[in-house]
Amino acid sequence: MSQTFLQINPTDNLLVALQDLPKGTVIQHNGNEITLQDDIAAKHKFTTEAIAKEGKATMYGVLVGLASQDIPKGGLIHTFNLHHAATDFVGKQQEYNWTAPDVSKFQNRTFNGYHRADGQVGTQNYWLVIPLVFCENRNIELLKNAFLNGLGFQKMDPFTQKVQQLGKQLAEGKALEIDTASSASVLVHKSSQFPNVDGIKFLTHESGCGENKDDSLNLCALLAGYCLNPNVGGITVLSLGCQHSQIEVFKEKLKEKDPNFSKPLYIFEQQQDNGSGVENMLNEVILQTFKGLVEINKQTRKPAPLSALRVGVKCGGSDGFSGISANPAIGHTADLVVGLGGTVMIAEFPELCGVEQELQNRSVTKEIADNFGFLMREYARRAALVGAGFDMNPSPGNIKDGLITDAIKSAGAAKKAGSSPIEDVLGYGQYVTKKGLNLVCTPGNDVLATTGMAGAGATIQLFTTGLGTPTANPISPMVKLSTNTKLAVKLPEIIDIDCGPIISGEKTVEQMGEEVLEYIIQLASGEINTKAMDLGQDDFMFWRRGVSL
Structure with a gap:
């Protein structure tokens, strides 16, 4: 029998439903018997203990919200009974020791890229x-x-063909109808x-x-x-x-x-x-x-070490499985890339809210940690000036699929960054200069964030989604990873890799992370295209932070 729920961190008082669980279901968890007080839809969370009003809810080992009313043991948590809250951050507090994953399988691998005069290697030309x-x-x-x-x-897309067919039908006096059998991919x-x-x-x-x-x-x-x-x-x-x-x-x-x-x-x-x-x-x-x-x-493609890869990681249209399947999977991929001497970038600062202290502790120097803290506080200050805040971040789609507070969303989103040390923090428009993990200050907005990482030098981007997001970038190929198999089946035209087998227990996070790296090597060598590349999905938006005059 497959697992029906998950506790992400041993200290959490919230559990994630991996499938629909009806009210009255009895859950046995570490000697704790929990009777569900509500119907719990897959991807949503329920409590392991009663949480009094203003009591703390924790996931991923961090504070993710405060109860706005008493929540019973086994109760559903949602917007009506939980509001955003996150732990404050105070700068680098401890040294960080990281053990890189075993990269022996990839140690001598190469990809065929375009070697530029400045020493950089492109995955496209x-x-x-x-x-x-x-x-x-x-x-x-x-x-x-x-x-x-x-x-x-480019080749004529099937939708232009359909308009032409309708024009022909009109000219011939025929009934207007769409011929769905003639559909083909946009190439x-x-x-x-x-x-x-x-x-x-x-x-x-x-x-x-x-x-x-x-x-x-x-x-x-x-x-x-x-x-x-x-x-x-x-x-x-x-x-x-x-x-x-x-x-x-x-x-x-x-x-x-x-x-x-x-x-x-x-x-x-x-x-x-x-x-x-x-x-x-x-x-x-x-x-x-x-x-x-x-x-x-x-110019022609020539072998390059995997250390020349620059991978951006992003999530969009996230769901309650994002932080336990696709995000950790590409987090492992990120650790493999860093372990091989490559570069990784993670953006969307509003979705790092609540995990700032962990990231500051992972920073290699106090100065880098302080720079990250400054950018986060400055971002929050600017948001407040226009009546906004990080607490407003989850979208209606996020909430519907189990991401109730920004802190819950952020704690899961941060899993994309793996566990390696943070080597640098970049403002929007800055270019990467250091190998390893880099934080890039961007909004959570999908296109603004992916635009920013391409401008910082990312040559491939990994984009996880639980609801389905077509976003891509003109110059930095975008790999779409679904958090669940249902989405991969529903929208095969935009999903490249299905991370649903992690939820079903068929694959581990580490196995999926290695599969993603294998895909990256083929993509970087020009052997395959992503779905977004075949669709011609090229999105570019500049982050305007000031007033228009």
Whole structure:
């Protein structure tokens, strides 16, 4: 008989239901007999003891909430009887000793990546086209259509085909109906003319001007990080001319990150004095970009050690199983990557609320711990100024599937970071410089967080989901991992790896973590695509922190 509940930490007074448990069910747990006082849906939690009003609820060994009313032993915990609470943090309090997992199985493994002049190794070879200001978005879209259609980088999607079918039916006077049998996957292909170019990526955004100047400066820093990311082989930049995010500012941010930047980089300004119209500018953009594609197509994949991997970890559309299946699984993957000398990044600071002290203790120096604490408090302060707070973080979908407070969500989300020491803490728009585990300050918002990690240098990202989230990134391939098998079956078009076997007991967290690393090696070598890559899911959003003017 499969296990029906789980205690995550021996000190917890909350248990997780692994399947639906009806009211009246008697639970035997470590000599404690618990009669359920409510129906407990799978992924939700119930108490091992009575908790008085304002009493503490604990999971993952940390405080995750205070009772807003008396909760009986065996009672369901939910938003009506539990509110967010988390332990305060006071800086690094103890030394941290870490034993890396056994990596002998992967010690001499390599992946076939793109070796850049600066020593970084990319898992893809993309040409990147970016605007410094939203005014250039239309030109970006024109270029996107020209290159993707002109070079055959993409195939007509089944939905366009269906619209064409309806148009034909209308012209022929037939009844309008969708032919579902003709559905096919949306595929994004390489161009036959450029077999060593994995694609051309076009970013658009709503920033660069009309906002406070700091945001425009930070946008330039983030875009510079995208240019430096080793998955990018060359870049085309469009500028209007009059915006806050000036070309010289962008160049300065790029030079700060790499004084010897040597990738092909073409910059065009629409309002330049010697300009001769938008059409002529775009003609020149197309010519130079095409020449750039010829250059980066000369690069080929070559073996690289696994220490060259840079893996970002993220969760979104989380459920009550996230913190006990997919998140710990990629946490083990993260430890394997760090043990092999690689780099791991974890973002979404609002979802580290309640585990700050543990992370500060894991920091390699007091200064790094203090920097993390400062960024967390500053984030909370800014949220409070607009009437928000970390306690508002769980989404309706999170709550429905068992994540009742931000602290519960955060404690499970932090499992993605594994257990290795924290080597550095990066602000939004900063670029990674240290091997090992790095914390990257971003919001919990899926796209803002994944955008930030790509800008910090992540070459692959692992994204766990319990409800199903299609988010992906233009330059940093996104691997989607389901926390439960039901989701993997329901949404096979977006899920790459099913971590549900952990819940059923068929696989351990460690086994799944190793399987994820095997998948990463194939992906990094260009042997497979993720579902999001095949769908052409490219999401980019810049985190604007100030007011618009």
